[in-house]
Structures are given as structure tokens and as C-alpha cells.
Amino acid sequence: xxxxxxxxxxxxxxxxxxxxxxxxxxxxxxxxxxxxxxxxxxxxxxxxxxxxxxxxxxxxxxxxxxxxxxxxxxxxxxxxxxxxxxxxxxxxxxxxxxxxxxxxxxxxxxxxxxxxxxxxxxxxxxxxxxxxxxxxxxxxxxxxxxxxxxxxxxxxxxxxxxxxxxxxxxxxxxxxxxxxxxxxxxxxxxxxxxxxxxxxxxxxxxxxxxxxxxxxxxxxxxxxxxxxxxxxxxxxxxxxxxxxxxxxxxxxxxxxxxxxxxxxxxxxxxxxxxxxxxxxxxxxxxxxxxxxxxxxxxxxxxxxxxxxxxxxxxxxxxxxxxxxxxxxxxxxxxxxxxxxxxxxxxxxxxxxxxxxxxxxxxxxxxxxxxxxxxxxxxxxxxxxxxxxxxxxxxxxxxxxxxxxxxxxxxxxxxxxxxxxxxxxxxxxxxxxxxxxxxxxxxxxxxxxxxxxxxxxxxxxxxxxxxxxxxxxxxxxxx
Amino acid sequence: xxxxxxxxxxxxxxxxxxxxxxxxxxxxxxxxxxxxxxxxxxxxxxxxxxxxxxxxxxxxxxxxxxxxxxxxxxxxxxxxxxxxxxxxxxxxxxxxxxxxxxxxxxxxxxxxxxxxxxxxxxxxxxxxxxxxxxxxxxxxxxxxxxxxxxxxxxxxxxxxxxxxxxxxxxxxxxxxxxxxxxxxxxxxxxxxxxxxxx
Numbered sequence: 152x153x154x155x156x157x158x159x160x161x162x163x164x165x166x167x168x169x170x171x172x173x174x175x176x177x178x179x180x181x182x183x184x185x186x187x188x189x190x191x192x193x194x195x196x197x198x199x200x201x202x203x204x205x206x207x208x209x210x211x212x213x214x215x216x217x218x219x220x221x222x223x224x225x226x227x228x229x230x231x232x233x234x235x236x237x238x239x240x241x242x243x244x245x246x247x248x249x250x251x252x253x254x255x256x257x258x259x260x261x262x263x264x265x266x267x268x269x270x271x272x273x274x275x276x277x278x279x280x281x282x283x284x285x286x287x288x289x290x291x292x293x294x295x296x297x298x299x300x301x302x303x304x305x306x307x308x309x310x311x312x313x314x315x316x317x318x319x320x321x322x323x324x325x326x327x328x329x330x331x332x333x334x335x336x337x338x339x340x341x342x343x344x345x346x347x348x349x350x351x352x353x354x355x356x357x358x359x360x361x362x363x364x365x366x367x368x369x370x371x372x373x374x375x376x377x378x379x380x381x382x383x384x385x386x387x388x389x390x391x392x393x394x395x396x397x398x399x400x401x402x403x404x405x406x407x408x409x410x411x412x413x414x415x416x417x418x419x420x421x422x423x424x425x426x427x428x429x430x431x432x433x434x435x436x437x438x439x440x441x442x443x444x445x446x447x448x449x450x451x452x453x454x455x456x457x458x459x460x461x462x463x464x465x466x467x468x469x470x471x472x473x474x475x476x477x478x479x480x481x482x483x484x485x486x487x488x489x490x491x492x493x494x495x496x497x498x499x500x501x502x503x504x505x506x507x508x509x510x511x512x513x514x515x516x517x518x519x520x521x522x523x524x525x526x527x528x529x530x531x532x533x534x535x536x537x538x539x540x541x542x543x544x545x546x547x548x549x550x551x552x553x554x555x556x557x558x559x560x561x562x563x564x565x566x567x568x569x570x571x572x573x574x575x576x577x578x579x580x581x582x583x584x585x586x587x588x589x590x591x592x593x594x595x596x597x598x599x600x601x602x603x604x605x606x607x608x609x610x611x612x613x614x615x616x617x618x619x620x621x622x623x624x625x626x627x628x629x
Numbered sequence: 630x631x632x633x634x635x636x637x638x639x640x641x642x643x644x645x646x647x648x649x650x651x652x653x654x655x656x657x658x659x660x661x662x663x664x665x666x667x668x669x670x671x672x673x674x675x676x677x678x679x680x681x682x683x684x685x686x687x688x689x690x691x692x693x694x695x696x697x698x699x700x701x702x703x704x705x706x707x708x709x710x711x712x713x714x715x716x717x718x719x720x721x722x723x724x725x726x727x728x729x730x731x732x733x734x735x736x737x738x739x740x741x742x743x744x745x746x747x748x749x750x751x752x753x754x755x756x757x758x759x760x761x762x763x764x765x766x767x768x769x770x771x772x773x774x775x776x777x778x779x780x781x782x783x784x785x786x787x788x789x790x791x792x793x794x795x796x797x798x799x800x801x802x803x804x805x806x807x808x809x810x811x812x813x814x815x816x817x818x819x820x821x822x823x824x825x826x827x
Contacts, residue, residue: 220773
């Protein structure tokens with residue numbers, strides 16, 4: 152194998168993040184407790200540096216590297232940039248919470264950076280092997296992060312559930328990949344597509360492999376009926392970790408689904424389209440209905456995630472570039488909204504107290520009108536009410552679904568969204584029309600205040616002008 | 630002859646695999662797992678994949694399973710708790726399991742995966758397979774190999790993060806400090822006026 156330095160330049164973001172994670176690991180080990188903030192600053196610096204490298208060294212066209220195991224294309228640049236942005240915000244939001252809950256340790260930052268690296272590997276994978284290894288790198292870091300609060304039995308239980316079910320799903324995915332390898336004789340995504348296009352492989356066997364792959368992917372996305380882990384993990388994990396799990400990894404999961412379904416198995420789209428329809432309908436229906444019955448807000452947001460993943464699949468199942476870019480737009484928008492929602496919970500928490508019940512939001516308007524407004528923007532956006540960003544995400548997906556002839560699907564999705572709007576609006580009612588049960592003053596740092604405000608206002612501003620973001624998604628897919 | 634050996638080891642493998650999940654004593658289950666690793670190593674050898682056979686025996690039997698046995702022996706696993714609800718879940722589990730099994734047997738059988746469908750890999754090459762594996766592992770699959778290394782690093786970081794307690798919570802002795810102690814640190818000699826006996 153020969154590679155030149157120019158080859159490696161496109162991989163610089165990955166190399167940089169890995170090196171910095173190792174440096175932070177060593178630096179943190181020798182850092183006295185009072186200088187621990189340096190770890191935080193270094194981690195944030197790493198993300199900024201990676202963003203500069205990713206945006207600075209863009210490929211002219213999609214480029215394969217490292218014996219075709221690695222791909223750098225427009226989609227990977229966009230998704231990676233959003234991953235950096237979201238992880239940056241996650242670290243910023245989590246800082247005070249971690250301090251208050253005695254979780255502010257070097258391992259947290261190293262694990263988050265390693266998870267970020269896993270996501271980058273997945274986003275840039277052009278080979279089933281790298282896709283799987285990236286997924287494992289991400290998942291292992293997440294399992295450890297969920298369990299990082301060792302004294303909480305709830306967190307340990309959540310981590311255990313996540314680990315066992317996650318390992319099972321990885322096994323199922325791997326089994327599907329191995330059958331695919333047995334049938335096509337290659338692990339490289341474009342070669343698999345070529346082998347299938349020859350039409351010499353028994354279609355029944357291909358759909359056999361596809362069933363396992365879809366089941367594995369659906370688990371990682373959290374689609375019904377593979378959603379059981381999601382509410383428990385969201386509820387059990389410390390809120391700062393839930394914030395992380397609920398935001399950036401969804402982008403990586405989207406990239407994984409895209410790479411496998413649209414790059415390796417485009418010729419099987421008749422098969423996976425039907426499977427995705429079932430998953431999408433079940434997810435949207437169950438997610439929206441069960442969320443109504445929840446009193447724990449983290450659990451409620453978990454069910455809301457499930458329904459949002461259903462919408463994401465609606466975009467994918469169109470199996471056309473337009474649909475993919477709508478799904479990508481939806482994923483990015485969802486990650487931004489979910490980030491804001493969990494950030495508000497972090498903001499209401501303090502040492503010895505976790506805001507996680509609906510009652511904790513009661514009367515937020517009298518405690519802080521500004522935060523109540525931001526939370527209202529996020530909730531209305533999640534419900535898909537214009538002019539907020541969430542509406543445009545749903546609009547983009549649904550218009551694609553209708554344009555490709557699945558009108559009944561769009562009608563069903565809208566009906567369940569209307570049902571789902573109930574539990575988002577209930578939060579707005581609690582904030583504005585109830586007396587506060589908790590009157591402790593909110594203690595918010597300036598950087599947190601700024602970031603939450605920017606997050607909420609961005610949802611509002613992008614909702615009024617959604618075109619640029621949508622355009623970025625369309626350009627990066629085509 | 631090779632076929633006979635294959636069926637022998639394949640039979641042992643299936644038997645051992647079934648026993649792993651049916652046997653009651655966890656230590657026995659672990660031993661059956663060792664047996665199944667051995668027989669699959671033998672099957673690798675039949676395929677002339679010596680390196681994989683060796684790694685399976687050295688890594689899995691030699692290291693992983695020994696560690697596993699330690700853990701099983703150290704934990705006092707209460708089997709009655711684990712078996713709770715077995716009867717209740719069995720019908721559903723058996724139904725789903727057998728359905729999946731039948732569906733899989735229809736596809737993964739001689740119809741589609743028979744010997745005539747797949748060619749035996751060419752083993753007549755002059756390069757030993759350890760060398761061949763090493764060549765692709767460090768060239769073609771270098772990137773994947775490095776990610777695997779990072780995964781191991783994460784596993785280490787996670788294991789330490791989840792198990793290491795800070796020093797204050799551990800009651801331990803520091804021999805060096807014990808030796809360094811001088812009488813002045815521990816004993817205080819007070820001068821007192823002698824009391825007179827009455």
C-alpha cells in the first residue's frame with residue numbers, strides 16, 4: 152500500500168481528535184483538582200480545531216482513502232461539522248451540571264471525545280468493517296458514560312440494559328453483514344452495490360441479510376419495535392449524558408443508515424422500503440401516544456425521540472436523493488431541538504436536585520420569563536407548529552412522502568403529530584398557567600445563558616429562514 | 630476422511646454449544662464453552678487456517694475463558710432468581726424462537742449455501758496464512774486495525790473510570806511511610822514532676 156501525505160490531509164480531523172483525546176487523557180491524570188477546568192477547555196479546543204480542519208480541507212469530489220475504507224464527501228463534511236457543533240454545545244451545557252453532581256472528571260471528556268471520534272468514523276465509512284468499528288467505538292463510550300455515576304443504582308441499571316440490548320443489536324447487525332459478505336464476497340459498500348446490480352444473487356437471500364441489518368439499524372435509531380431501551384436509558388442516565396445520547400449520535404446513526412441503505416443496497420430499495428414503512432408507522436404512532444402518559448419529562452422526551460425517528464425514516468423510505476436530504480434536514484433539526492430541550496432540564500437542576508418531572512416546570516414563567524419563552528419555542532418546534540424550525544423539518548419530509556405517492560402515510564403521520572402536539576402543549580400550559588411548586592432561584596452561568604438563548608433563537612430564526620440549512624442538506628446529498 | 634473429521638468436530642461443537650445454555654452449573658457451562666472453542670479451532674485447522682485456530686485457542690481458551698471462570702467462581706450466582714419466570718416466558722419464547730429457526734433453516738440450508746454453491750478457498754498458495762494475514766492487516770486494513778486499537782483504549786478508560794475508587798475511600802497501608810516513621814512522630818515524652826508518695 153502506498154499513501155502520500157496529501158492522502159492523510161483529508162483524514163486530519165480524525166487524527167487530530169484522536170491525538171487530542173490521548174493528550175487530554177495524560178494531561179488530566181497529572182492535573183490538580185483546582186485546574187480541572189483546563190480539561191474542559193482543551194476538549195472544547197479540540198472540537199473547534201477539528202471543525203476548522205474539516206471545513207478547511209474539503210475534498211473537491213468524494214475521495215476514497217486508506218484502501219477504500221474511508222470516504223470524504225460533501226455529506227461527511229456537513230454531518231461532521233454539525234457533530235462538532237452539537238458536542239461543543241453539549242459540553243458547554245453539561246459543565247455546571249457535572250460540577251454539581253460531582254461528575255466533572257477527565258474520563259467524561261475523554262469518553263465524549265472518543266464517542267465523537269466513533270461518530271466521525273461512522274460518518275466517513277465506506278466499508279462495512281469501518282462502519283461497524285465506528286459504531287462499536289461510539290456505543291462503548293456511551294455505555295460507559297451512562298454508568299459513570301457509579302453510586303446511582305438507576306444509572307447502573309440503565310447502563311446494564313443499554314449494554315446488553317446494544318450488544319445484542321450489534322450481534323444481529325453483524326450477522327446480517329456477514330451474510331451479505333458471504334453473498335457478495337466484499338465488504339466495500341460500492342462493491343456490494345455492484346455485486347447486487349449484476350442480479351446473480353438469489354433475492355431471497357439478500358432480503359434475509361437485509362432483515363438482520365434493518366433490525367440492527369432500527370435498534371440503534373430506537374424505532375418501534377426495537378425501542379425498549381430508549382425510555383429507560385434516557386430516564387436512568389444523568390441528564391447531561393441523556394443530552395449527549397439524545398443529540399449527536401442521531402446524526403451518526405443517520406449516516407450509517409444512509410451508507411448502508413443508499414450506498415450499498417440501493418437495488419434492494421423495494422424490500423427495505425416496506426420494512427421502513429412498518430417501522431415508521433409504528434414509531435410515530437407508539438411514540439406520540441405513549442408520550443402522553445408520561446410524568447417524567449426525560450421519559451416523555453424519549454418517546455418523542457421515537458416518534459421523531461419515525462419521521463426520519465419517512466424521509467429515507469422514499470429512496471430518492473430528495474428524500475434523503477429531507478431526512479438529513481430532519482435529523483439535524485431534531486438534534487438541535489433535542490439539545491435545547493435537555494439543556495433546559497440541566498438549567499433547572501442544581502446540586503442535589505434533578506429536574507425531571509413535569510411538575511418541576513410548573514410556573515417557569517414567573518420564575519424566569521426568558522427561559523419559559525425559550526422552552527416554549529423548543530416545545531412548539533418539536534410539535535411542528537409554524538413558524539418554528541420543527542415545522543419545516545416535518546414539511547420537508549412529508550412533502551417528499553406525498554410527492555412519491557405515499558399519501559396515506561403522510562395523512563397518518565399528520566394525525567399522530569396532532570395527537571403528539573398535546574403533550575408538548577401541556578408543557579407550555581404548565582409553564583405559563585400554573586403556580587410554581589419550586590421557587591428556588593435559578594443559578595445560571597453567563598456562557599450557559601448565552602448558549603441556551605442562542606439555541607432557542609436559532610430555532611426561531613431558522614424557522615423563519617429555513618432555506619439555507621435545507622439547501623446545505625440538498626447540496627451535500629446530490 | 631476430512632469429511633469424517635469435520636462432522637466429528639462439528640458434532641462436538643453443536644453438542645457443547647447446546648450444553649453451554651442448558652447446563653445448570655455456570656462453571657460447567659464455561660467448561661463446555663471451552664470445549665466448543667476447541668472444536669471450532671479444529672475446524673479452522675481443517676481449512677488450513679492455522680493462525681486463526683491458534684489465536685482462538687490462545688486468546689479465547691487461554692485468556693478470556695480463564696478470566697471468565699475466575700469471575701464465575703468469585704460471584705455467588707443465585708440460579709433460582711435467574712430461573713424465575715422461566716415457565717411464564719417459555720411458551721412465547723419457544724414460539725418466536727422456533728419460528729425464526731424454521732425461517733432460517735429454509736434459507737440457510739444446502740439449497741442456497743450448499744458446497745456446490747461456494748468454491749473452497751484456494752489454499753495452495755506459497756505464502757503461509759499468518760504472513761498473508763499480517764500483510765493485509767497492516768496495509769490494506771490499517772485504518773480498521775487502528776480503530777480497533779482505539780476501541781481497546783476506550784475499554785481501558787471505561788473500566789478504570791467505572792471501577793477505580795479515589796484513594797481516600799480505600800483503607801490501605803503505605804509501607805514506605807510506615808518505615809520512615811521515627812519515634813518523634815508517634816511518641817511524646819512529657820516531663821512531669823515526680824509525685825511524692827503519701
